[in-house]
Amino acid sequence: MKFSENPLYKDDIYYISNLDLPWAILENSTILISGATGLLGSVLVDSLMTRVRDYGNNIKIIALGRNENRAKERFLAYWNESFFEFVQHDVNNPIPELGEANYVIHAASNTHPVAYATDPINTITTNVFGTYNLLEYAVGHNLNRFVFVSSVEIYGESSDAIDRFTENDMGYIDSNFLRSGYPESKRVGEAMCNAYASLHNVDFVIPRLCRIYGPSMIDGDSKAIFQFVQNAVDNQDIILKSKGDQMYSFCYSADAISAMLYILFYGQAGEAYNVSDTRSDISLKDLAELIASISGNKVVFDLPDEIESTGFSKATRALLDHSKLSSLGWSARDVISSGLSKTISIIKGV
Numbered sequence: 001m002k003f004s005e006n007p008l009y010k011d012d013i014y015y016i017s018n019l020d021l022p023w024a025i026l027e028n029s030t031i032l033i034s035g036a037t038g039l040l041g042s043v044l045v046d047s048l049m050t051r052v053r054d055y056g057n058n059i060k061i062i063a064l065g066r067n068e069n070r071a072k073e074r075f076l077a078y079w080n081e082s083f084f085e086f087v088q089h090d091v092n093n094p095i096p097e098l099g100e101a102n103y104v105i106h107a108a109s110n111t112h113p114v115a116y117a118t119d120p121i122n123t124i125t126t127n128v129f130g131t132y133n134l135l136e137y138a139v140g141h142n143l144n145r146f147v148f149v150s151s152v153e154i155y156g157e158s159s160d161a162i163d164r165f166t167e168n169d170m171g172y173i174d175s176n177f178l179r180s181g182y183p184e185s186k187r188v189g190e191a192m193c194n195a196y197a198s199l200h201n202v203d204f205v206i207p208r209l210c211r212i213y214g215p216s217m218i219d220g221d222s223k224a225i226f227q228f229v230q231n232a233v234d235n236q237d238i239i240l241k242s243k244g245d246q247m248y249s250f251c252y253s254a255d256a257i258s259a260m261l262y263i264l265f266y267g268q269a270g271e272a273y274n275v276s277d278t279r280s281d282i283s284l285k286d287l288a289e290l291i292a293s294i295s296g297n298k299v300v301f302d303l304p305d306e307i308e309s310t311g312f313s314k315a316t317r318a319l320l321d322h323s324k325l326s327s328l329g330w331s332a333r334d335v336i337s338s339g340l341s342k343t344i345s346i347i348k349g350v
Helices: 007-017 041-055 068-074 113-118 120-139 179-202 224-233 253-264 284-295 306-311 337-347
Strands: 028-035 059-065 083-089 104-105 145-148 206-209 212-215 238-239 247-252 273-274 281-283 299-301
Touching: 007 041, 007 253, 007 337, 028 041, 028 120, 028 212, 041 083, 041 104, 068 083, 068 284, 083 104, 083 212, 104 253, 120 145, 145 179, 145 253, 179 247, 206 224, 206 253, 212 224, 212 253, 212 337, 224 238, 224 284, 224 337, 247 337, 253 273, 273 281, 281 284, 284 299, 284 337
Parallel strands: 028 059, 028 104, 059 083, 104 145, 145 206, 206 273, 212 247, 238 299
Antiparallel strands: 247 281
16 A cells, blocks of 8 residues: 555645645645655645645646656656646756746755765755746746745754754854755755845745654655664664764654645745744654654664765754744644654555
């Protein structure tokens, strides 16, 4: 059974598509989504297509991605529907003529350690050139709002004075370091949005996501949480490649999408919003132990290889304050334990 057909996943999509939001705002609009086959993009596409199918909303989805075969397998259920169009395209290149783009959601990005180490140039350009190309396209195509999906990574390493990053805080990033290409380019992407707002009156909002997980994680993802989940799915011991003292904020993918929608509908133009849930703040060691308890395995320690370690985050504490997002009316449905249980069950197909 494909994970998208799993009842638990379908319940996630039903939950998102039935949120009490002003969906009528999207009526008769076209939404352009980059990174459409990714962890978040694919859940967003499923949720919006459910609005089209089940509620008759007149919303056109244009999904951008680099792999048409993956997209066709993922979106086969509505591949030939008039409200859905997949366009094979790398956003590092200028966007071809696709018609109106009333809403643009830029969710394409390399987001895992091995990619940071082995594909550092594309990691940077997707966040910089990709953002530029999408903004350039949006300016001339009847844009209402641009959503730039940013990251907790832009905050860097917190100081002793910062317990949780608010949207106005900023930590330390060593720019003369290979892995810094990801957070620094996300910072540039945010600055690019502000530049287009100033010169072209682009209305934009920025969800700054904490570490996201869920059943739509892609094979080959080298983030710690994906590796832990893969160990659990394969009924293997959970391999921890550090002492696990790092403290991070996590959020289940369905909740991250609901947060992005709240920001899309209710966010103030030009503002960034941290996406996290305090109840899902956890150390890597405790995360590994939680997943081990769910799968009935144990945690073992192993040193990372050179490529992996090069891409690892140097931040030992990256917790987000989500008060600003909560003020929009958003709250997470799943805490870390329930989100992980669902993720493992859905991927296993049970």
